[in-house]
Amino acid sequence: MTRPEAQDRAQDQDRELLPTATSRETRAFLRVLVRPHRTLAAAGFTVMVGATAVGLVTQPLLGHMVDLVATHAPVAALTLPAVLLVLVAVAQGVSTSLGLSLISRLGETVLARLRERFVERALRLPLGQVEKAGSGDLTARVTGDVSQVADAVRTALPELARSVLAIVLTLGALAVIDWRFLLAALLAVPIQAHTARWYVRNAVPLYARERVAAGAQQQQLLDSIGGAGTVRAFRLEAEHTGRVTRRSQAAVDLTMQGVRLVLRFYSRLHLAEYTGLAAVLVAGFFLVRSGSATIGAATAAALYFHSLFAPINSALVLMDDAQTALAGLARLVGVAAARPYESTPAAGEPQKTDNAVTVRGVGHAYEPGRPVLHDVDLVLRAGERVALVGASGAGKTTLAKLIAGIHHPTTGSVHPPVAARRGDGGREVALVTQELHVFAGPLADDLRLARPGATDDDLCAALDLVDALTWAEALPDGLLTVVGEGGHRLTAAQVQQLALARLVLADPPIAVLDEATAEAGSTGARVLEKATERAIEGRTALIVAHRLTQAATADRVVVMDGGRIVESGTHDELRAAGGPYAALWEAWSGTRSTPRT
Amino acid sequence: MGASDPSGRDVLRGAIRGQRRGVAVGSLLGAGHQAGEASVPVLIGVVIDQAVGKGDLSALLLWLAVLAVVYVGLSFSFRFGARAGERAAEQAGHKLRVALVRRVLDAGGGAENGRLPGALATIATEDAKRVGVVNMAVMSGVAALTGLLVGAVVLLRISVPLGLIVLLGTPVLLWLGHLLSKPLEHRSEAEQERASHASGVAADLVAGLRVLKGIGAEAAAVDRYRRTSRDSLVATLRAARAEALQSGMVLALTGGFIAVVALVGGRLAIAGDITLGELVSAVGLALFLLGPLEVFSWVNADLAQGRASAARIAGVLAAPRDVAPGGAPPPAPVRGAVRLRGVSHGGLREIDLDVRPGEVLGVAATDPADAAALLRCLGRQADPDAGAVELDGVPLRELDPADVRMAILVADHDADLFEGTLRDNITAALDTPGRTAPDAPERTALGDLERIDPAGTGRTAVPGREEDAMRAAGVEEIARALARGADTAVTERGRSLSGGQRQRVALARALAADRPVLVVHDPTTAVDAVTEARIAAGIREIRRGRTTILVTTSPSLLAMADRVVLLDQGRIVDTASHADLVQRHTAYRTAVLA
Known part of the structure; x- marks a missing residue:
């Protein structure tokens, strides 16, 4: 393994993933989901058995026609079995249609319930847990695993059900003709069983690696293509072409390994086919010679066995799809069946708060032994606007997240607590972060996430307040313009304005803003600062300030360093105090050239 | 090709x-x-x-x-x-x-x-x-x-009439199945698309998880997803029914066809035209031929x-x-004199500017679009509409864009980080000169793979340079806060770092690349004021004696430049020190201080 490959591998692991259900938990969860649809399940199964059974009349009818020919029956005698063949075909067609649609209704309904439960639980997972696992894990589950399970339900499940039924019933039909035909056919089973076991043993880990390689290739492509400008600026073209080539070649190599495995699998199945077919023909030879079967019966038996090739092959191949789907299912159930996350105290119970925030003796460590906050005391009075200032790594963002209830403090207490809800179900504390996300769909729908019952006038008022109404109305379809992934592209500043409009609509008494203006560039930053000021009007607000103008206009400035609060007071007080804040301000406002830091 | x-x-x-x-x-x-x-x-x-x-x-x-x-x-x-x-x-x-x-x-x-x-x-x-x-x-x-x-x-060979029935019948059968299923297929495709919409909505909600949690909109989002999921279930069920109907019809048609073949074949066999075995073969072949035809x-x-x-x-x-390759040899060694002569591009109007070798020049643009246009011209991502940008007297237009970038590095404020450790990112461009030959631009688009350098391994880093760059850009403290220091993996294109951390790592990479001319664009927009002041001093120190152009409206950075150019309405309005421009121009104060 070359060094880059080892590196790639190391990055693919090294994560604490979200829970995955055991197979027992998965089964239990599925039973709960299927239980309300028991009748549907029973009906679907019965109809499919009927449909397959009817289809099996075909071969004896053909055999009967062979017998008629062999015994030189009158030509007219052929008409009845031929008409029966047509009737069988029609009956089989009708019942298969019905059975398949019943089975897919069952599968799809259960699938819909599963994905709803999954999304519901996923959105309520503690953010700390999601971040630890990497947001990619959750995204992969909601896209990859959901579609894999859906594919299985849509194609593999009905096909597998049909194949298994066909195999079982055909073997039964062979026995009905003569049990010795069944015995002959079963000679193929040991080979098939051994082949299947061998295949699954090798295929499952191989395909898991193949998926990882495909994911790594996709990630590398997004990396290199998305960063093409940077690649060119730094002359990294050869390096990145090399990276893509390596990832792509690795994916190709694994795919070819998979292909070789599948082809060896088919070779072994060919051997099984030959063994069974030859045995059935030999059995037919001796049974006809001894007079215990007609030529027609021997023909029917051979045709039965020949018609088994397709369902056996597809059932064995689908086993592999089923394995993959089961792995995906376990990952979905792992999240969907997780206990709903509610922190203490119990939610739903409206908590009495006075719109003030009290932080007492709070310390926090993301990893044991590496504290980032030490013994922080801070009180935000109702309606007060406090700016948090300090170098990166001083603990500003952590403190903001603790107050917003994203994390629980390791020591000390924060009031109001995380789950505090107002009487109307809204959150007591809202957090606006530097996260730039627009929800795909009409702009109005995005805003209504913050307040589902909002009227168009409410939306316009909120947009107007944050200076966004002008551009929003100028969009191709106004508020109904589809934005986000695949829709109309908004600038970073517009996205931030949307975030503020959502804050206005959610209307929490307490707002925490972190780096809300960071990505907009200086000119955009000023527009956003004004919008922010209006959005937090009348709220208790904590602002993580990156531009000092935000600090200058706040009621109070709190300066942090090394996880502690080192200064607190109004802008003017702190400037006069000549401490760290005063030095910062002078450097920033350009009244002194290069400050000592 | x-x-x-x-x-x-x-x-x-x-x-x-x-x-x-x-x-x-x-x-x-x-x-x-x-x-x-x-x-x-x-x-x-x-x-x-x-x-x-x-x-x-x-x-x-x-x-x-x-x-x-x-x-x-x-x-x-x-x-x-x-x-x-x-x-x-x-x-x-x-x-x-x-x-x-x-x-x-x-x-x-x-x-x-x-x-x-x-x-x-x-x-x-x-x-x-x-x-x-x-x-x-x-x-x-x-x-x-x-x-x-x-x-x-x-x-x-078995029988011409029976053969013709099978050979003509199978395509007709497939065609009929196709014809019957076509309207269904159409509908089912449209409905499948609506169904896949549900998974798109779910992924989108998960991607915006932080935003949802920030405003407490989880319940609203769950409600919305449930509605989407139910709608899509209805659509999927319709599609599934259509597909089931189609499978049933194909089965019935195939069965009917086999009946016809058996009837005709049986009659021929009774008449003695074909043997018993040939009848069995014909029925088997009729079934088999559906396979290759479906393959088509x-x-x-x-x-x-x-x-x-x-x-x-x-x-x-x-x-x-975007730009055509030029054939002129690049100046060697590069002194780092950059000259703009009558450059008009985007909003820029006839810009004349002389940047002396080794100078630290600040450029404050009142319109971000002008700054972007200037950056594109300097990095030869675009050629100016009129006028020319020169490096040591050679117009960039006559140079290969790859050669230009060996001499002039334009570091954008939203530069991407790549997968690898913090250190890998910073040292990415350390070894580019000489080690990896620039690709010939006239190479065919579907060229051979053999030209790719598969290694990309061992670095020949100049000792100390990466440490200097990390110190200057304030990456050392980031590394200190991480469990594995500078060897911590950067994931999801740097998303594992905060915006400010990402910017500093990108800046360290630009400083470590050590190009004769460095153009930095707003390197500290997401960095706090304390660190920004420290970084300003760091850039000045590490770039000593090499041409550096800072395109920014950050007062901390502009304050340490030798000269600052004020770009307003696409023209150079004034060139002076930061302090003097603050005194002289309202436009400058608005852009920089506000």
Whole structure:
């Protein structure tokens, strides 16, 4: 393994993933989901058995026609079995249609319930847990695993059900003709069983690696293509072409390994086919010679066995799809069946708060032994606007997240607590972060996430307040313009304005803003600062300030360093105090050239 | 493939021609496999006729031996034929993928215009794969045709009328099935699309998880998803019913057809025109022939998809470059004198500017668009509409864009980080001069893979330079806060770092690259004021004696520049120190201080 490959591998692991259900938990969860649809399940199964059974009349009818020919029956005698063949075909067609649609209704309904439960639980997972696992894990589950399970339900499940039924019933039909035909056919089973076991043993880990390689290739492509400008600026073209080539070649190599495995699998199945077919023909030879079967019966038996090739092959191949789907299912159930996350105290119970925030003796460590906050005391009075200032790594963002209830403090207490809800179900504390996300769909729908019952006038008022109404109305379809992934592209500043409009609509008494203006560039930053000021009007607000103008206009400035609060007071007080804040301000406002830091 | 601007047809042809051996071997063996599969029902008929019917044991053994030989042949030809075809498909896809990435990363740029990174990545994966699969489709088509021909010959030899019924009946049957299912397919496709919408909504909500949690909108989001999911369930069920109906109809039609073949064949057999075994063979062949004919329909679909994909790939490969390669040799060594003469580009109007070697120049633009236009010209991502940018007296237009970037590094404020450790990112450009030869720009778009340097391993870092850069950009403290220091992996294109951390790592990379001319754009917008002041001093120190242009409105950075140029309304209004400009211009104060 070359060094880059080892590196790639190391990055693919090294994560604490979200829970995955055991197979027992998965089964239990599925039973709960299927239980309300028991009748549907029973009906679907019965109809499919009927449909397959009817289809099996075909071969004896053909055999009967062979017998008629062999015994030189009158030509007219052929008409009845031929008409029966047509009737069988029609009956089989009708019942298969019905059975398949019943089975897919069952599968799809259960699938819909599963994905709803999954999304519901996923959105309520503690953010700390999601971040630890990497947001990619959750995204992969909601896209990859959901579609894999859906594919299985849509194609593999009905096909597998049909194949298994066909195999079982055909073997039964062979026995009905003569049990010795069944015995002959079963000679193929040991080979098939051994082949299947061998295949699954090798295929499952191989395909898991193949998926990882495909994911790594996709990630590398997004990396290199998305960063093409940077690649060119730094002359990294050869390096990145090399990276893509390596990832792509690795994916190709694994795919070819998979292909070789599948082809060896088919070779072994060919051997099984030959063994069974030859045995059935030999059995037919001796049974006809001894007079215990007609030529027609021997023909029917051979045709039965020949018609088994397709369902056996597809059932064995689908086993592999089923394995993959089961792995995906376990990952979905792992999240969907997780206990709903509610922190203490119990939610739903409206908590009495006075719109003030009290932080007492709070310390926090993301990893044991590496504290980032030490013994922080801070009180935000109702309606007060406090700016948090300090170098990166001083603990500003952590403190903001603790107050917003994203994390629980390791020591000390924060009031109001995380789950505090107002009487109307809204959150007591809202957090606006530097996260730039627009929800795909009409702009109005995005805003209504913050307040589902909002009227168009409410939306316009909120947009107007944050200076966004002008551009929003100028969009191709106004508020109904589809934005986000695949829709109309908004600038970073517009996205931030949307975030503020959502804050206005959610209307929490307490707002925490972190780096809300960071990505907009200086000119955009000023527009956003004004919008922010209006959005937090009348709220208790904590602002993580990156531009000092935000600090200058706040009621109070709190300066942090090394996880502690080192200064607190109004802008003017702190400037006069000549401490760290005063030095910062002078450097920033350009009244002194290069400050000592 | 001589032309550098291939059409979709060229791409498709090239993909097949590049794999012609694999496709030929695959077709040949695939044909053998199909012929073998066609023989199995025939041989069943022969065994019934010659051995079972006549009670002849030696005939039984003989024909079972023949059947065994056929099985060995069909099994091996399938195994090695399919392997050759799959390998051809995968290799062709891989080559296209690499060619696409090479074109996108080409120093001349232009391939990304009008295409989102996600869309380009999809072209490099899905479309490349679909074009590759055309190899497999060609192979399967040839094989199916062989199977069909073998079946036809056998059938016509058994009986001309029966053969004609089967040969004409199977296509009619498939056509009928196709006709009946077409309206259903149409509807089902539209409904499947609506169904996939549900998974898109779910992914989108999960991607915005932090935003949802921030405003406590989880419940609203769950409600919305449930509605989408229910809508999509209704659509999916309709589609599933349509599909079930289609399967049922195909079954009924096939069964009816077999009845007709059996009836006609039986009558011929009773009349003595064909033997009993031939009747059995004919029924078996009628069933078998449905297989190759179905292959044709998906081969057609694959070819159509392959053509569409090839056109998309060709669109990227043939995308016009933003700047044309120039042939002049780059100045060596680079002194670092940058001169703009009458440059007009975007909002810029006849800019004249002399940057002395070793100078630290600040550029404050009142309109961010002007700053962006200036940056594009300096990095030769675009050539000015009028006027010229010169490096040591040589117009950039006459240089190769790759050579320009060895001398002038334009570091954008939203520069991307790549997968690897913090240190890997910072040292990425340390070893580029000399180690990796610049790619020849006239190389064909579908060039050989052998030219790629597969290593990218051992670094020849100048000791100390990366540490200096990390110190200057304030990365040392980031590294200190991380569990594995500078060897911590950066994931999701730097998303594992905060915006400010990302910017500082990107700045350290730019400083470590140590180009004769460095142009930095707003390197500290997401960095706090304390650190920004420290970084300003750090940049000044590490760039001592080398030309540095700071395009920014940050007062901390502008304060440490030797001179600051004020760019207002596309023109240079004044050039002076930061303090003087603060005194003299309201526009400057608004842009910088506010």
